[in-house]
Amino acid sequence: MDMVVCVKRVPDTAESEVHIDSSGRDIDKGRLSFGINEADNYAVEEAIQIKERDGGTVTVISLGGKESDEQIRMALAKGGDEAVRLEDPAFAGSDGLAIAKALAAAVKDLKYDIIFTGALADDDAFGAVGVAMAELLGVNHAAYVKKVEIAGDKIKVGRELEGGLLEFVEMDLPAVLTIQTGINEPRYASFKGIKLAAKKEIELKSAADLGLDASEIGEAGAWAKLEKFTPPVVGEMAEILEGEPEETASRLAGILKEKGLV
Amino acid sequence: MLFELAEEERLFRSMVRDFAEGEIRPKVDELWEKGEFPYGIIEKMGELGIMGIPWPERYGGSGGDYLSYVIAVEELARVESTCAITLEAHISLGSSPLYYFGTEEQKQEILVPLARGEKLAAFGLTEPEAGSDAGNTKTTAVLDGDEWVINGTKCFITNAGTDISAGVTVTAVTGQDDGKSAISNIFVPKDTPGYNIAPKYKKMGWHASDTRELSFSDCRVPASNIIGKQGEGFCQFLYCLDGGRIAIAGLAIGNAQGCLEECMKYVKERVQFGKPIASFQAIRFKLADMATQIELARNLAYKAAALRDAGKPHTKEAAMAKLFASEMCMAAATQAVQIFGGYGFMDEYPVSRFFRDAKILEIGEGTSEIQRIVIARELGI
Numbered sequence: 001m002d003m004v005v006c007v008k009r010v011p012d013t014a015e016s017e018v019h020i021d022s023s024g025r026d027i028d029k030g031r032l033s034f035g036i037n038e039a040d041n042y043a044v045e046e047a048i049q050i051k052e053r054d055g056g057t058v059t060v061i062s063l064g065g066k067e068s069d070e071q072i073r074m075a076l077a078k079g080g081d082e083a084v085r086l087e088d089p090a091f092a093g094s095d096g097l098a099i100a101k102a103l104a105a106a107v108k109d110l111k112y113d114i115i116f117t118g119a120l121a122d123d124d125a126f127g128a129v130g131v132a133m134a135e136l137l138g139v140n141h142a143a144y145v146k147k148v149e150i151a152g153d154k155i156k157v158g159r160e161l162e163g164g165l166l167e168f169v170e171m172d173l174p175a176v177l178t179i180q181t182g183i184n185e186p187r188y189a190s191f192k193g194i195k196l197a198a199k200k201e202i203e204l205k206s207a208a209d210l211g212l213d214a215s216e217i218g219e220a221g222a223w224a225k226l227e228k229f230t231p232p233v234v235g236e237m238a239e240i241l242e243g244e245p246e247e248t249a250s251r252l253a254g255i256l257k258e259k260g261l262v
Numbered sequence: 263m264l265f266e267l268a269e270e271e272r273l274f275r276s277m278v279r280d281f282a283e284g285e286i287r288p289k290v291d292e293l294w295e296k297g298e299f300p301y302g303i304i305e306k307m308g309e310l311g312i313m314g315i316p317w318p319e320r321y322g323g324s325g326g327d328y329l330s331y332v333i334a335v336e337e338l339a340r341v342e343s344t345c346a347i348t349l350e351a352h353i354s355l356g357s358s359p360l361y362y363f364g365t366e367e368q369k370q371e372i373l374v375p376l377a378r379g380e381k382l383a384a385f386g387l388t389e390p391e392a393g394s395d396a397g398n399t400k401t402t403a404v405l406d407g408d409e410w411v412i413n414g415t416k417c418f419i420t421n422a423g424t425d426i427s428a429g430v431t432v433t434a435v436t437g438q439d440d441g442k443s444a445i446s447n448i449f450v451p452k453d454t455p456g457y458n459i460a461p462k463y464k465k466m467g468w469h470a471s472d473t474r475e476l477s478f479s480d481c482r483v484p485a486s487n488i489i490g491k492q493g494e495g496f497c498q499f500l501y502c503l504d505g506g507r508i509a510i511a512g513l514a515i516g517n518a519q520g521c522l523e524e525c526m527k528y529v530k531e532r533v534q535f536g537k538p539i540a541s542f543q544a545i546r547f548k549l550a551d552m553a554t555q556i557e558l559a560r561n562l563a564y565k566a567a568a569l570r571d572a573g574k575p576h577t578k579e580a581a582m583a584k585l586f587a588s589e590m591c592m593a594a595a596t597q598a599v600q601i602f603g604g605y606g607f608m609d610e611y612p613v614s615r616f617f618r619d620a621k622i623l624e625i626g627e628g629t630s631e632i633q634r635i636v637i638a639r640e641l642g643i
Contacts (some may be wrong), residue, residue, distance in 0.1 A: 069269065188277055189310075190314065191330075
């Protein structure tokens, strides 16, 4: 089973205060720490577990600057074999689709059975890259995958639905799976693994290396353009209930019932 | 001159931090309240190569440098000190004499399982009458045929009484040299008859660490268990202690960093006089000082570790790092409790534990007073 895992370096915003930067189109990342996107960490683990069980290779790909090498190397330290990093100023301003184009161009010449991505990025939360990549490559896909079973050249995957339900689908390989958190227990890299990973080469590819024209990628190739960030505005439609909890809860229940929402 | 870790060291740090957050953080309350030795966590640390970071792979280690090991101790202590001191005592005190001064046979037989984390190592130096005055060691080892017969008592020994303890390297008087006791280091396996393990101490901090009194009554070990040459014990443990001091500085830095992070969260949430206390200058200055002191201590400790890795003299820098970091940590923990006010005095608040874990750092592996003596001596006065 030859596998590709796409990983993204993201800022850790869980316990930090987040401010919009002076451009108005990004957050101020100066004081944030960075790590692998959480769902991607599970995707890496899933690929490595399959490799350990059934054999094969795991290639790690990331689109980002030099600092992304840290996330790539950690995935290599856990059991990844080879790595590619896509870096080009032309990628700036990419949306999920533009990123999918770059990743698809990078994997199309590789031998692969499964491409893994995380289901959702912790920073922009598009949830689009994996699915768009499958479409561009013309292969099957399943999103929000919480279970993977391999049977010959077919796979059976469980997709997470609302309420914790799983929907099982069977598909032919190759395929793109976007992995949901909780599918496995991601391991820690070992010291020896890190030492070996530090010596591995990470292949660097530009847009030109991938045969991509500037009009296809970055802001030019994106369907969605980020205009600006604003904090949520308190709408005029909002009705604030005041009073003791027993009283406000009962009024809230009344309103929900009246509007037919429950 | 840019003070920046290499990518490999940043990855090590990130891995140990993830490990401490994922495996130790959820058990912090239990470790403190029950005081039971964390076998499961130590086993996992062994599997990841943390228990043998600085030793070469041919001896079961991870082939890392001393700086990476100090960073690991720091990252563990940032969450909780038990695993940090267990690792510190295991590597700097327990395993070091074997690695630096042991024979190839001793390394293969004793060091390999230690480096893999299958067994734990301890060092027995302190005695009821020999603390800072290590030369006053009373424990004796007498050669009887091809065996050493050891008698004496050691106190405050960490890692010697667990189910996975390999044994302890003790300092023992093996003769006289110019009227002074000639001290040698001898490895005593835990299952040796006469190796008596007292119950665990009840301590102010480090509740789950395995720290005990040991006594030896006609404890017989093969003559080949001596480490290095007879009479070289004093020089050996001074070299090991230089390394240990840098690692204790790592423990102090981690503890202080833990205090700072707890305070950073609390001061934004705690409201007094209608405002988060983070807006008050009295609090802001305390945190600014704390962060500054941590940064200084870290730079000093990393420098001492880098000197050791480069094979350069580092006795002075190690003593300075230990002295400054441990006193800095005590001050930081004191201010952290002050910032938390009455809550800081409560057991369930992490800062009260950081405070109690901090004090020993000014005492163990050479008191602050001893560090000042060492530094003054290194200055040439």
